[in-house]
Amino acid sequence: MPQIIVIGAGGQIGTELVAELRKRFGSQNVVASDLGETCPTLLEGGPYIQLDILNREFVRSYIIDNGIKQVYLLAALLSATAEKNPEFAWKLNMEGLFTILDLAKEKHIEKVFWPSSIAVFGPTTPSDKTPQHTIMEPITIYGISKQAGERWCEYYFNKFNVDVRSIRYPGLISYKSKPGGGTTDYAVDIFYKAKEHKRYTSYLSEDTALPMMFMDDAIRATIELMEAPIIKIKERSSYNLGGVSFSPKQIAIEIKKRDSYFEINYEPDFRQAIADSWPNSIDDSAAHNDWGWKHHFGLEEIVDIMLNNVQPK
Numbered sequence: 001m002p003q004i005i006v007i008g009a010g011g012q013i014g015t016e017l018v019a020e021l022r023k024r025f026g027s028q029n030v031v032a033s034d035l036g037e038t039c040p041t042l043l044e045g046g047p048y049i050q051l052d053i054l055n056r057e058f059v060r061s062y063i064i065d066n067g068i069k070q071v072y073l074l075a076a077l078l079s080a081t082a083e084k085n086p087e088f089a090w091k092l093n094m095e096g097l098f099t100i101l102d103l104a105k106e107k108h109i110e111k112v113f114w115p116s117s118i119a120v121f122g123p124t125t126p127s128d129k130t131p132q133h134t135i136m137e138p139i140t141i142y143g144i145s146k147q148a149g150e151r152w153c154e155y156y157f158n159k160f161n162v163d164v165r166s167i168r169y170p171g172l173i174s175y176k177s178k179p180g181g182g183t184t185d186y187a188v189d190i191f192y193k194a195k196e197h198k199r200y201t202s203y204l205s206e207d208t209a210l211p212m213m214f215m216d217d218a219i220r221a222t223i224e225l226m227e228a229p230i231i232k233i234k235e236r237s238s239y240n241l242g243g244v245s246f247s248p249k250q251i252a253i254e255i256k257k258r259d260s261y262f263e264i265n266y267e268p269d270f271r272q273a274i275a276d277s278w279p280n281s282i283d284d285s286a287a288h289n290d291w292g293w294k295h296h297f298g299l300e301e302i303v304d305i306m307l308n309n310v311q312p313k
């Protein structure tokens with residue numbers, strides 16, 4: 001069994017990714033790590049270490065001394081938070097990646113997963129069924145850091161044969177853990193507010209369609225990509241990944257079908273400009289053709305699952 005570490009494991013993706021990796025590879029083989037001194041409850045089923053990805057020397061010695069062979073590097077600032085602290089976002093999103101890519105270049109690590117995002121695209125990108133290879137002129141610091149990261153991943157693969165794999169996640173929807181400061185977070189918040197107050201004020205306008213995905217699909221995609229034979233991985237920047245695509249109005253209609261008292265109103269804020277610069281929908285035929293990707297969850301299923309499972313305080 002490979003020794004695996006998930007860095008930034010306490011966040012929206014990490015909590016569910018760690019659980020799935022432990023199921024597949026054994027609890028003791030998957031180390032969860034994050035900034036906190038104590039292990040978050042959802043990560044309690046296996047080893048946990050307090051680790052700051054910006055502490056390069058500590059990260060290097062932990063990975064080398066413990067024979068870690070696969071790294072899932074999730075620690076980052078997301079789009080909305082990054083706009084509030086661009087310098088730190090750039091530092092966190094880039095330096096951590098170099099620490100891990102260098103360990104792989106030195107052959108301490110065999111495989112790296114590093115997530116990119118739909119944020120690599122910008123206002124000049126074709127916004128419907130955005131192709132795998134197209135114009136990429138991101139306007140957010142988050143998108144710029146992800147695009148730069150993609151270029152570095154491909155460079156390390158070409159120059160140093162580093163087996164780094166990546167997905168451009170769309171907005172992710174989950175009920176086990178909450179999102180951590182992205183522009184797509186509304187698509188999770190809306191379910192909490194629907195159950196708590198039967199009303200939601202959307203910070204995106206009613207017709208802002210964005211690519212989205214249910215977390216189970218995203219976790220499955222991540223593990224399928226990492227398990228795919230090396231010969232099948234043709235994109236070493238990052239793979240487009242399609243799921244569903246919907247606007248605040250469309251998700252509100254689905255919620256209202258299940259709860260007629262639900263109401264939504266719209267007060268767009270600074271996140272509107274970020275969302276406007278991102279695609280409406282994604283063409284993921286490269287992921288489909290190369291390693292067999294296919295999403296399972298549609299909007300109606302997602303709404304059913306979320307309304308049945310979110311636990312408002």
Ligand code: NAD
Nearest residue numbers: 008010011012013052053074075076115117169171172180
């Ligand atoms: P999140 O904000 O929920 O979690 C990030 C985790 O990283 C947090 O638990 C945080 O404590 C930890 N962290 C922050 N700084 C750290 C540091 N210095 N050292 C170690 N850990 C640190 O984020 P997420 O939604 O789970 O996203 C994970 C990755 O996936 C990010 O790279 C993000 O850009 C990418 N992504 C997420 C989405 C999404 O919709 N969630 C979409 C596209 C891409």
Ligand code: SER
Nearest residue numbers: 078079117182183184
């Ligand atoms: N969900 C992420 C965000 O909104 C997309 O990368 O920042």
